[in-house]
Amino acid sequence: MGQDYYEILEINRNATDADIKKAYRRLARKFHPASNKEPGSYEKFRQLGEALDVLSDLHKKATYDKFGEDGLKGGIPIEFSKDGAWSTKYAYHDNPEKTFKEFFGSDNPFSDFYISDFPLQFGGLTPGENKIKDDPIERYLYLSLDDLYHGCTKKIKISRKVMNIDGCTSSIRDKILTVTVKPGWKEGTRITFPEEGDQGPNNIAADIVFIVQQKPHPVFERIDNDLIYHAQVSLEMALTGFSVEVETLDGRLINIPFNEIVHPLYKKVVPKEGMPLPDDPSQKGDLIFTFDIHFPEKLSAESKLLIKQALHY
Structure with missing residues (x-):
């Protein structure tokens, strides 16, 4: 209906x-x-x-x-x-x-x-009396992991109603809001611009709040202040040793050797190669390596025998 x-x-x-x-x-x-x-x-x-x-x-x-x-x-x-x-x-x-x-x-x-034909419908209030503040306007601010590692400045254009000088009518005006992103900020960080919402004769403009959302990164996963690197290795590498070369977010190449046997639950922590700490960017979290070990899909009888001999205690 x-x-x-x-x-x-x-x-x-x-x-x-x-x-x-x-x-x-x-x-x-x-x-x-x-x-x-x-x-x-x-x-x-x-x-x-x-x-x-x-x-x-x-x-x-x-x-x-x-x-x-x-x-x-x-x-x-x-x-x-x-x-x-x-x-x-x-x-x-x-x-x-x-x-x-x-x-x-x-x-x-x-x-x-x-x-008006209905002078009491708003309780007899004149414009401007007993103003109520509008609810906050929340918007996501999408940032890359590099933005959050180094810090950056983002300029955001908004359009809002602004009261004219007569105090009754309004017009639409653009404004640029500047967000200074600090190194180490985390997803969920809130940046508030007080009373930058629409103005009106009988309301207090809402706060505009930007909430940080982190974009996916092709190399690293972030957990709190740590960076996680998922390495793909063969079973041979896992058993005999290897090294991994990683480009850090500040552009350095670091080479990490793995001489011990790497099993599926194995992790290696490289201290102070993670994200800057929000309260003290001179300090950093850790870089943590985890591993996805690729096993061969099939082995010949001869290969199986050689592996048994190699692993025989």
């Missing part, structure tokens, strides 16, 4: 155009994001915008009244359009703020507060 636009606007199907607009004026102010932070209020605000968009247009309304939401959004055969019904498939632009602004002439639900 499709949406009931009349029910959304809390009117009956005999409502006049004036009734439709009066209902939208009342409810859109009530559920506008600047005045209502309750769960589900924004979806209600969006539904109100779509209901007005349909019912205030004679052709869309005629199609909806006769064929319902399915006919409106799915289109109807052309022969049904002789009575003025709209035959093109309808899709709401999903921008209820745009609908609100076109209807009221402003994106501020408080801009004509004192001349």
Whole structure:
């Protein structure tokens, strides 16, 4: 069953155009994001915008009244359009703020507060009184392991609503936020820019919070302050010895010999070749080698005999 636009606007199907607009004026102010932070209020605000968009247009309304939401959004055969019904498939632009602004002439639900037909719907507050701070806006900041090893600077462009000098209207402005990444930062590190969210006459702008997420690295896995290197070795190498050459994140080549027998659970720790410690970047975690030992898929009888002789105690 499709949406009931009349029910959304809390009117009956005999409502006049004036009734439709009066209902939208009342409810859109009530559920506008600047005045209502309750769960589900924004979806209600969006539904109100779509209901007005349909019912205030004679052709869309005629199609909806006769064929319902399915006919409106799915289109109807052309022969049904002789009575003025709209035959093109309808899709709401999903921008209820745009609908609100076109209807009221402003994106501020408080801009004509004192001349409204419903002067008490916001409890008699004038813009600016008893401001409530918006919930933080959280976004991931994806960084490479190299970024987190060396530290870096990231510049992030945001667009936000900024109040105009009149204190009632707002405009969209861009701003560059600069994040200074410190060596050793870990995934989950939070960087907060206080009150850099959308401004409004009756809210305190939200904090913008970036949460560090580490991109996968082709060579190393990070666990806390340690770096893990997964080495691929043959059974022969595991039993007879080998060396591994690794390029570190600061560009050095280190060669690590393995003379002992390497078994599947074997690990080798190379101290102070891991990640910088966030509190003291001059100190580092460890580089830890783990091993994936490749066994031969098959052996000849002669090879098996030689191995038995070699391993015989």
